[in-house]
Amino acid sequence: MDIRSFIALPLSEEMAASFFEVAETLCNIEHFQQIRWLPPQNCHMTLAFLGNVEEERLESLARILGQSLAEITMGILRFNEVSPFPFNARPRVIAALAETSEWLKTLQSSCRQAARKAGIVLERRRFVPHVTLARMNGRRRNSPGLPPLFIETQIPVKQVVLYESILHSEGAQYHVIESFDLMTAETLQSS
Secondary structure, eight states, X not given: OEEEEEEEEEOOHHHHHHHHHHHHHHHTSGGGSSEEEOOGGGOEEEEEEEEEEEHHHHHHHHHHXXXXXXXXXXXXXXXXXXXXXXXXXXXXXXXXXXXXXXHHHHHHHHHHHHHHHTTOOOOOOOOOOEEEEXXXXXXXXXXXXXXXXXXXXXXXXXXXXXXXXXXXXXXXEEEEEEEEEOBOHHHHHHO
8 A cells, every 4th residue: 555655854833833923924915815824733844755655665764764864963953934935926835944954954865865775766856944834825826026034943853754644635634654763962972
């Protein structure tokens, strides 16, 4: 059986709520009146979208991820803006955007490499670290180029999660397949 899945960094509902407070400012702008907010428990930063994957490959991926993430330390996500995304005349979402640090690039690359080792074919797309907060109604998403709302938020990252995504008419529902704790700097030094 194929399972729609992805690898991501989870966000607490409290942190998601702080992003929503900033993002709601965009709702007062005419072009963004018709949007569909995601539930706070669905907020995450995707590191690798896997698509529909056979259950056996996901089991293999979980083993490989466990090995490849065992040497990666915890890190910090630095968010700097909430804005319509992508940055073109027809943004599809409102997102909290994060800096692309070397630590985050390494983490994302490790996850993609693990997926490839498990035999999963991934789409080629540029990694733009973001957390989707809302989806825009397709008929009303023309944008005159609204400026971003700047924020300064840091979030500690302690784990990576392999999720299952089940699509419903009212939106996706996510279930944890397996989670992987990242190492503390102290653990790394003592080993």
